[in-house]
């Protein structure tokens with residue numbers, strides 16, 4: 001069955017952005033004179049918490065780092081500064097699209113398959129990435145971008161996907177989601193969406209029960225609309 005809409009996650013799915021996020025967090029901590037450094041293994045653990053503000057709070061609660069209380073008082077400023085720093089890095093081209101993303105999106109546009117985004121990252125982050133990756137076409141590609149704090153509960157809750165489906169006025173069965181993480185998969189599945197998973201640097205150790213398909217990336221093997229239709233037909237009777 002043909003998918004009429006594809007809803008993409010951003011971080012780890014459209015691009016391997018988490019390394020850029022990590023760099024932005026660390027640059028921000030230095031700017032605020034916080035003696036913190038998030039290395040890859042620590043960041044991998046912190047990624048279980050979605051949302052930047054929530055991630056800082058969770059780090060203070062679990063690791064009791066120096067100046068934790070001051071950081072909690074500053075969490076909104078920290079998050080704003082981190083978002084600005086991330087945006088600067090992305091505008092400078094630090095986050096590249098993952099293999100096959102541009103090709104599948106081009107095929108979808110040619111075939112009038114509708115495209116949207118469901119992410120817990122902030123809207124400025126998303127817009128910066130799309131502008132750097134797609135240039136002047138960016139605003140035309142995704143008809144709706146569900147981003148950041150627009151819903152009360154972040155992934156793995158289904159709220160962001162439900163919002164996007166409402167905004168597109170699309171029935172669940174007509175769409176699929178593309179995700180890279182267990183949190184994202186659980187969110188999309190809870191909204192009722194068949195979900196294609198392309199695990200990223202920080203999620204390749206996770207398991208993905210209930211995924212429609214799991215492939216290393218959208219070029220391995222090359223994922224087309226026909227591939228997706230075949231997977232949907234095989235996935236619990238779509």
Ligand SMILES: [Mg+2]
Pocket residue numbers: 009010011012013179180181184
């Ligand atoms: Mg993700």
